[in-house]
Amino acid sequence: VYSAHIDVASLNWWNKLEKQNQDLLKxxxxxxxxxxxxxxxxxxxxxxxxxxxxxxxxEENPDISSFRSQVAELKTIDLYKNPQVQKLLLKVLEATR
Structure with a gap:
């Protein structure tokens, strides 16, 4: 995953913070x-x-449609059918906007 900014924290630590501090950190x-x-x-x-x-x-002009067709089947694997995984993937996508 390419990301210009990644933050990692212990959920245990995060849950101990006051809501105001969580909001400031977010x-x-x-x-x-x-x-x-x-x-x-x-x-x-x-x-x-x-x-x-x-x-x-x-490669200045990559063939994006070819790439998409090659990875399209990945969406059918069992891992991606898990609602928790889908929710997490949506959160990741939202965070990159």
């Missing part, structure tokens, strides 16, 4: 994630140029 984490995504976007072109200059081959 707000700070969201703000930090937005900042890091924006910072990454502004630096992407320079980083890509540097990698190309060092010999990295970059």
């Amino acid at each position: 707000e700070a984490m969201c703000e930090a994630a937005r900042y890091q995504r924006a910072d990454n976007r502004t630096k992407n072109e320079a980083r890509l140029t540097m990698l190309k200059d060092k010999g990295m081959q970059v």
Whole structure:
């Protein structure tokens, strides 16, 4: 998973925090994630140029539909049928917006 910002904490520790502190941490984490995504976007072109200059081959126009068709069957495995897994995946997707 690529993410500009990942936060990890013990649920036991989190549950001991007062709601006000949980809210402050959530707000700070969201703000930090937005900042890091924006910072990454502004630096992407320079980083890509540097990698190309060092010999990295970059596919500028990837065949996304081919990729999607190749991984489409992954949605049918039992793990993804689990409601808890589906809920978690939706939370991850929402957090990346």
